[in-house]
Amino acid sequence: MLNTLIDGLLRGNVYALGAVGISLVFGVMNVVNFAQFSFFGLGAMLAWFFVAQEGLPFWLALPLVLVICGALGLVINISVVRPLAKFLPLAAMLSTYAVSQILDNVSQISFGAQFRVFPQVLPTSNFHIGNMRFGTSDVVMLSITAVVMVVMSLFLKYGKIGKAIRATAQDQEAALQMGIPVGLVQHVSFVIASSLGGLAGVFIALYIGVANPTSGLDIGLTAFVAATLGGLGSLVGGVIGGFVLGILEAFGIYFFGDTSREIIVFVILIVVLIVRPGGLMGKVPLISTEPLTGTFLGKGRPLRMPRWVWPAAFVVGGVVIPLVASDYVLTTGTQVLIYAIIAAGFTVTAGQSGVLALGQAGPIAIGAYTSALVTMNLHFSFWAALPVAGLSAAIIASVLASPIWGVKGHYISIATLGLGVAIVAIIQLLEPQGIYNIPVPQWFGTVLSTPIAYYLIDFGVLVITLLVMWRIRRSHLGRVISAVGSDEVAALASGVRGRNYKALAFAISAFFAGVGGSLLAHQYTYIDPTMFTMLMSLLVVTIVIMGGVSLPYGAVVGSIILIGAMELLRFTPELRIIAYGLVLILVVRFRPGGILVRNS
Amino acid sequence: MTDLLALDDVNVYYGPFHALRGNTLTVGEGEIVSLLGGNASGKSTTMKTILGLIKVKSGTVHFAGEDVTHASTRHRVKAGIASVPEARRVFPQMTVDENLMAGAYTRSDRAGIAEDLERMRDRFPRLAERRRQEAGTLSGGEQQMLAFARALMSRPKLICMDEPTMGLAPKLVDQVLDEIVRINKELGVAVLFVEQQAELALSIASRGYVLATGEIVLKGTSNELLHNPQIQEAYLGKATQA
Numbered sequence: 001m002l003n004t005l006i007d008g009l010l011r012g013n014v015y016a017l018g019a020v021g022i023s024l025v026f027g028v029m030n031v032v033n034f035a036q037f038s039f040f041g042l043g044a045m046l047a048w049f050f051v052a053q054e055g056l057p058f059w060l061a062l063p064l065v066l067v068i069c070g071a072l073g074l075v076i077n078i079s080v081v082r083p084l085a086k087f088l089p090l091a092a093m094l095s096t097y098a099v100s101q102i103l104d105n106v107s108q109i110s111f112g113a114q115f116r117v118f119p120q121v122l123p124t125s126n127f128h129i130g131n132m133r134f135g136t137s138d139v140v141m142l143s144i145t146a147v148v149m150v151v152m153s154l155f156l157k158y159g160k161i162g163k164a165i166r167a168t169a170q171d172q173e174a175a176l177q178m179g180i181p182v183g184l185v186q187h188v189s190f191v192i193a194s195s196l197g198g199l200a201g202v203f204i205a206l207y208i209g210v211a212n213p214t215s216g217l218d219i220g221l222t223a224f225v226a227a228t229l230g231g232l233g234s235l236v237g238g239v240i241g242g243f244v245l246g247i248l249e250a251f252g253i254y255f256f257g258d259t260s261r262e263i264i265v266f267v268i269l270i271v272v273l274i275v276r277p278g279g280l281m282g283k284v285p286l287i288s289t290e291p292l293t294g295t296f297l298g299k300g301r302p303l304r305m306p307r308w309v310w311p312a313a314f315v316v317g318g319v320v321i322p323l324v325a326s327d328y329v330l331t332t333g334t335q336v337l338i339y340a341i342i343a344a345g346f347t348v349t350a351g352q353s354g355v356l357a358l359g360q361a362g363p364i365a366i367g368a369y370t371s372a373l374v375t376m377n378l379h380f381s382f383w384a385a386l387p388v389a390g391l392s393a394a395i396i397a398s399v400l401a402s403p404i405w406g407v408k409g410h411y412i413s414i415a416t417l418g419l420g421v422a423i424v425a426i427i428q429l430l431e432p433q434g435i436y437n438i439p440v441p442q443w444f445g446t447v448l449s450t451p452i453a454y455y456l457i458d459f460g461v462l463v464i465t466l467l468v469m470w471r472i473r474r475s476h477l478g479r480v481i482s483a484v485g486s487d488e489v490a491a492l493a494s495g496v497r498g499r500n501y502k503a504l505a506f507a508i509s510a511f512f513a514g515v516g517g518s519l520l521a522h523q524y525t526y527i528d529p530t531m532f533t534m535l536m537s538l539l540v541v542t543i544v545i546m547g548g549v550s551l552p553y554g555a556v557v558g559s560i561i562l563i564g565a566m567e568l569l570r571f572t573p574e575l576r577i578i579a580y581g582l583v584l585i586l587v588v589r590f591r592p593g594g595i596l597v598r599n600s
Numbered sequence: 601m602t603d604l605l606a607l608d609d610v611n612v613y614y615g616p617f618h619a620l621r622g623n624t625l626t627v628g629e630g631e632i633v634s635l636l637g638g639n640a641s642g643k644s645t646t647m648k649t650i651l652g653l654i655k656v657k658s659g660t661v662h663f664a665g666e667d668v669t670h671a672s673t674r675h676r677v678k679a680g681i682a683s684v685p686e687a688r689r690v691f692p693q694m695t696v697d698e699n700l701m702a703g704a705y706t707r708s709d710r711a712g713i714a715e716d717l718e719r720m721r722d723r724f725p726r727l728a729e730r731r732r733q734e735a736g737t738l739s740g741g742e743q744q745m746l747a748f749a750r751a752l753m754s755r756p757k758l759i760c761m762d763e764p765t766m767g768l769a770p771k772l773v774d775q776v777l778d779e780i781v782r783i784n785k786e787l788g789v790a791v792l793f794v795e796q797q798a799e800l801a802l803s804i805a806s807r808g809y810v811l812a813t814g815e816i817v818l819k820g821t822s823n824e825l826l827h828n829p830q831i832q833e834a835y836l837g838k839a840t841q842a
């Protein structure tokens with residue numbers, strides 16, 4: 001028990017550092033900074049590189065890591081976050097998400113993807129008090145954090161820039177009017193937060209003994225939950241939230257095992273958002289609704305498409321390509337089509353209802369697993385399993401998401417991101433092995449397992465999806481959803497309960513995600529939880545943003561470019577992710593309506 | 601008399617929306633000028649333009665003989681423009697003293713700042729009593745005084761006040777107006793202020809400007825404006841609909 005408490009303190013130590021950084025940046029910029037999440041992974045890798053590879057003493061490596069992370073943070077703020085923060089926090093958040101993916105993968109390319117063993121620089125279990133075991137390493141880590149926190153609070157209380165940071169966090173506009181250099185304040189906060197992230201990363205390496213470039217997002221997400229628990233924007237809250245969360249998590253793992261970690265964290269997030277959205281220390285946050293539609297992504301007019309485009313696209317996609325394309329191209333085509341289905345369905349949520357859900361991998365996974373299980377255990381045919389997969393994704397995802405529709409702005413995005421992670425974690429808990437030999441589709445006894453058969457099935461489903469989306473948009477329901485998305489307050493005033501319609505839009509999107517998951521499962525004939533990553537979710541978001549969040553056919557174009565072109569250009573997986581990230585940043589910055597939409 | 605502040609043919613846009621339409625406005629040294637106009641007529645926009653929070657599309661802004669059209673807010677504050685923002689906007693979780701110090705952010709003369717801090721405590725005894733209290737816990741009237749004192753801490757030549765009486769009880773409104781006069785008389789600071797109630801505003805101002813849909817439609821001394829038959833109409837924003 002006591003050892004679990006120590007474990008909790010050490011975990012909490014990392015989360016506290018992360019949460020303070022997140023709160024700091026959030027306070028002065030109103031942006032949830034995903035890029036900072038990457039510094040956890042990067043800090044660990046840099047420490048490994050300096051200590052294990054270059055043989056530097058730990059005490060030299062530590063400040064080096066802090067300086068590098070801080071400098072990198074400054075570059076990111078200047079090049080990506082600041083230019084967007086002026087428009088809308090959501091645009092900046094999306095871009096920081098992209099930056100974090102880029103950073104993780106650049107780090108993976110430079111350091112290699114494998115887990116690296118971090119040398120033991122300090123003894124880890126040389127103290128015994130009763131049953132408790134701990135080491136100099138643990139004491140040093142906790143002391144460094146204590147010193148950092150004391151220095152930080154003195155700086156904020158008495159330092160000139162520190163006071164400016166507080167003033168800016170409390171009222172940015174008023175701070176500007178006093179002549180406070182808000183830009184500088186934001187840079188400084190960003191640098192501090194990045195260095196704290198790097199420090200947390202070094203601690204992770206020290207504590208776990210291994211370093212991995214892509215561990216950052218996961219830990220960052222937990223730190224964000226800690227910040228929310230403590231009260232986003234409150235630094236004391238960040239520290240308290242970090243330690244409370246670390247201890248809760250340690251005991252959760254002690255009782256339920258390691259795979260329950262993500263679920264515990266997600267449950268805590270949901271409970272905080274429902275019971276006390278301002279967190280332990282904070283007031284109810286003042287983030288206003290920022291629906292995507294009408295305010296940034298939905299702006300502008302779609303390019304005019306001549307009428308002949310639709311039949312032409314149908315003939316090319318459904319007849320010409322199947323006739324002339326090679327198996328390789330057709331197999332790539334199936335991927336393009338499946339993602340187009342998922343993304344087109346996602347436009348109701350992202351475009352119309354204005355909810356930037358970041359966890360679509362969750363419903364995709366539900367669909368894939370449902371489809372595999374009902375065909376294998378209940379002997380459903382593929383054709384029956386397909387809609388069942390969609391329905392079960394819609395129902396399960398909606399039930400799990402039901403608590404989050406009351407929250408707003410960033411929270412809803414982060415909550416859906418957490419939801420995606422939690423769904424996959426639940427699946428991992430129930431079905432850790434993965435499922436083999438998923439039956440392939442059949443048509444009256446004929447096995448449809450050739451690339452061209454898959455291609456035609458997917459093409460048919462995509463056509464139906466687009467027709468359904470088109471119908472929904474033109475229906476009364478579709479218009480109400482759009483109204484909620486473009487102005488929730490006004491919609492509420494006219495008697496529409498926004499959250500119900502957001503939930504409905506999410507269910508519709510989850511249905512198509514589930515259908516897409518089913519198609520994937522029966523084509524791969526093998527699935528396991530590692531396939532449904534945050535990256536899959538990012539890809540879906542990038543596709544719709546590239547094509548235009550409220551244009552279902554834009555999703556097809558986005559999918560052709562992001563999946564088709566990158567496959568045909570034979571980008572490596574790491575390069576692809578970097579490309580996705582860059583596309584996301586550039587589109588949000590220069591063409592926020594999507595490539596098919598003229599800027600207004 | 602040279603003008604302390606001079607806006608000349610200023611045009612401001614929010615995206616495609618033309619918010620200020622070729623406005624020309626001056627404030628002399630030590631003068632009190634009031635800015636009138638109906639809702640959404642561009643009063644706050646004018647204030648923000650003077651403070652450099654919004655960029656002008658064309659036209660110039662001069663302050664104390666210097667062209668500050670493209671200067672940063674920080675530069676303007678240093679040059680002597682201070683602000684009492686709309687809805688006061690004190691820093692709620694900072695103490696009264698910290699709020700005052702924030703007003704002196706652009707200054708670096710420690711001795712002078714300490715001296716001014718003392719002066720503010722003498723001038724506003726209520727604030728002195730509450731120096732360690734968080735500003736968010738002050739009453740509305742006290743917050744208004746704090747906003748005034750905070751503005752004075754930069755040793756301004758001009759204070760821009762956006763609706764300093766907003767949301768205050770009638771008795772407090774009178775107090776605030778008295779305070780404006782007192783600051784002006786005793787410290788010689790010029791004041792440009794926005795006020796919804798025309799009679800009240802003109803009772804302490806020497807001159808006034810009336811905005812309607814982004815345009816200055818009337819200007820003159822307080823006396824002229826008070827006796828202008830159009831004033832009620834223009835002030836209520838009806839002139840544009842006729």
Ligand SMILES: Nc1ncnc2c1ncn2[C@@H]1O[C@H](COP(=O)(O)OP(=O)(O)OP(=O)(O)O)[C@@H](O)[C@H]1O
Nearest residue numbers: 614615617619637638639640641642643644645646
């Ligand atoms: N940030 C902004 N973006 C777009 N339009 C704006 C912005 N700020 C103000 N406006 C518009 O500019 C016009 C003038 O606004 P302003 O705030 O200057 O009016 P005001 O005279 O201060 O009104 P009030 O008496 O309500 O304070 C309004 O139509 C308003 O909608």
Ligand SMILES: [Mg+2]
Nearest residue numbers: 643644645686
């Ligand atoms: Mg106003």
